[in-house]
Amino acid sequence: MSGCPYDPFKEHRKKGVLNAKLDGDEIPMILRHKDLKLRAKDWETYSSDAPFRVPIPAEEDVRTVRQLPLEVDPPEHTEYRAIAEPFFRKPLQADFIQKIENLIEELLYAIGNNEAIEIVSQFSLPLQSRALTYLLGVPESEADELISWGTHVFRTGDGKQKGAQMEAYINAWLDKAEENPGDDFYSALTQAQYRGRHLTREEMAGYCNIMFAGGRDTVINSVSFIMGYFAQHPDRLDQVRENPSFIKTATEEFVRYVSPVTHIGRVCPVETEVHGHKVKEGQRITLGFASANHDETVFDSPEEVRIDRKPNPHVGFGFGIHNCLGAHHARLIMRTLIKKLCERVETLEWVDAKENLEVEEDYTRTVSYESLTLKVQTKSLDAH
Amino acid sequence: MAKIAFITPDGESVVVNNAEGNLMEIATYNEVEGIDASCGGVCSCGTCHVRVNPNWIDRLGDKTEAEIDMLDFQPGADERSRLCCQIEIGSNHDGLILEVDPL
Numbered sequence: 001m002s003g004c005p006y007d008p009f010k011e012h013r014k015k016g017v018l019n020a021k022l023d024g025d026e027i028p029m030i031l032r033h034k035d036l037k038l039r040a041k042d043w044e045t046y047s048s049d050a051p052f053r054v055p056i057p058a059e060e061d062v063r064t065v066r067q068l069p070l071e072v073d074p075p076e077h078t079e080y081r082a083i084a085e086p087f088f089r090k091p092l093q094a095d096f097i098q099k100i101e102n103l104i105e106e107l108l109y110a111i112g113n114n115e116a117i118e119i120v121s122q123f124s125l126p127l128q129s130r131a132l133t134y135l136l137g138v139p140e141s142e143a144d145e146l147i148s149w150g151t152h153v154f155r156t157g158d159g160k161q162k163g164a165q166m167e168a169y170i171n172a173w174l175d176k177a178e179e180n181p182g183d184d185f186y187s188a189l190t191q192a193q194y195r196g197r198h199l200t201r202e203e204m205a206g207y208c209n210i211m212f213a214g215g216r217d218t219v220i221n222s223v224s225f226i227m228g229y230f231a232q233h234p235d236r237l238d239q240v241r242e243n244p245s246f247i248k249t250a251t252e253e254f255v256r257y258v259s260p261v262t263h264i265g266r267v268c269p270v271e272t273e274v275h276g277h278k279v280k281e282g283q284r285i286t287l288g289f290a291s292a293n294h295d296e297t298v299f300d301s302p303e304e305v306r307i308d309r310k311p312n313p314h315v316g317f318g319f320g321i322h323n324c325l326g327a328h329h330a331r332l333i334m335r336t337l338i339k340k341l342c343e344r345v346e347t348l349e350w351v352d353a354k355e356n357l358e359v360e361e362d363y364t365r366t367v368s369y370e371s372l373t374l375k376v377q378t379k380s381l382d383a384h
Numbered sequence: 385m386a387k388i389a390f391i392t393p394d395g396e397s398v399v400v401n402n403a404e405g406n407l408m409e410i411a412t413y414n415e416v417e418g419i420d421a422s423c424g425g426v427c428s429c430g431t432c433h434v435r436v437n438p439n440w441i442d443r444l445g446d447k448t449e450a451e452i453d454m455l456d457f458q459p460g461a462d463e464r465s466r467l468c469c470q471i472e473i474g475s476n477h478d479g480l481i482l483e484v485d486p487l
């Protein structure tokens with residue numbers, strides 16, 4: 001046993017691959033950093049052109065549209081991605097950054113009266129949902145609907161029913177945008193041009209689907225982890241206060257250590273072999289981001305969180321052409337959270353937690369918290 | 385301190401007269417178009433990719449494992465490529481010109 005609950009792959013990494021029982025199938029998981037990068041780059045052998053089958057377990061039961069630009073290969077991928085890219089760069093703008101700062105302050109003060117509070121549902125989920133309304137460019141009140149879907153749209157509760165509810169919600173917004181375009185994400189999609197034509201409704205819905213599904217539990221888990229971490233290590237927060245350049249390095253380190261996306265699949269259009277495992281035509285492999293991020297040949301003491309780790313060539317946001325479009329947004333949320341914890345919080349006290357476990361036949365991996373109870377005491381406003 | 389220049393993807397040049405310290409920080413401080421530096425300099429994003437004249441390569445210090453690895457996978461990277469977050473600028477870099485790779 002490796003001991004690190006975020007890295008159950010240590011022993012398997014020696015062999016390079018884990019033939020993992022996942023989704024009723026045997027799927028070779030690529031475990032080493034360099035191996036993963038090579039394969040993430042080689043889309044001709046390890047293709048993303050496979051609707052519903054890039055995430056594992058496959059999602060044909062919980063959605064009806066191909067997620068864009070996740071589930072396509074070049075050359076189409078390049079063009080699909082370029083359509084969405086400008087929207088995902090909004091978090092680099094000053095007014096957007098300011099809004100996130102205000103939001104996090106508001107949420108911290110709302111829970112900052114030193115009473116025991118459940119962080120995942122009362123802080124991380126509203127933070128993620130409200131921040132997403134800024135990215136989408138829709139009224140903040142839309143967050144109520146998003147919050148009601150829970151941490152993982154497809155995996156908490158009845159995924160099928162919620163997947164359908166989410167698609168209906170997306171379609172209603174797209175209808176509205178077609179009739180009466182504004183400057184929101186949906187309207188941009190209705191006006192976008194792909195190879196000299198408009199996007200189909202299915203394509204538009206495919207972009208929206210990943211916005212809600214992909215950017216959700218990942219952000220929520222990262223935020224909850226950061227809260228729990230600094231509650232357990234108040235001295236580290238003091239270190240960040242003394243050296244604000246740690247805000248960025250700590251953010252990257254949290255993404256590396258937590259690796260909110262444990263792995264994500266590819267489909268092999270032709271028969272191939274990974275570390276002696278034959279992969280038949282049409283079968284899947286999976287890119288083990290979490291394992292690669294704990295590869296001891298790349299990261300010193302990978303089982304330790306080092307808030308000043310540098311260099312830190314993690315692959316937590318993926319690698320290559322499909323690397324995370326939401327990374328600007330996610331980084332902004334995490335960096336701002338750490339900054340505001342430094343500025344606005346007097347004490348963070350650990351009360352209780354239940355870990356969020358990914359339980360598979362071959363491994364169990366901790367990914368942040370299912371619930372986390374803390375007492376948060378914010379600084380008095382006029383002391384500032 | 386050194387006088388250096390960035391040539392951005394749309395052909396504009398940004399001249400920095402008193403450059404010193406980390407090259408990525410110099411670039412972002414001067415808002416050089418095309419240098420996103422999303423990861424803040426930990427060598428995990430590749431969005432601080434520049435090309436330098438081959439005559440200069442030897443004067444910029446050795447590449448770390450992490451940088452070599454990152455550049456290996458960077459579209460369009462070649463022997464002139466560097467990640468500017470991995471470079472420290474000092475007075476011996478006067479006259480350095482950096483071509484910014486498009487994002």
Ligand code: HEM
Nearest residue numbers: 069070214215218219260261316317318322324325326330
């Ligand atoms: C800490 C938070 C996040 C993590 C760790 C994360 C992780 C990842 C990873 C590993 C991939 C690569 C998938 C692949 O190679 O097939 C990816 C892709 C993607 N992510 Fe994220 N993500 C995060 C947040 C977000 C957010 C907030 C959004 C949107 C609001 C988002 C939208 C996307 C999209 C659209 C892609 C597909 C890009 C493409 O295929 O070209 N992600 N993400």
Ligand code: FES
Nearest residue numbers: 425427429430469
């Ligand atoms: S800033 Fe990310 S690799 Fe240089």
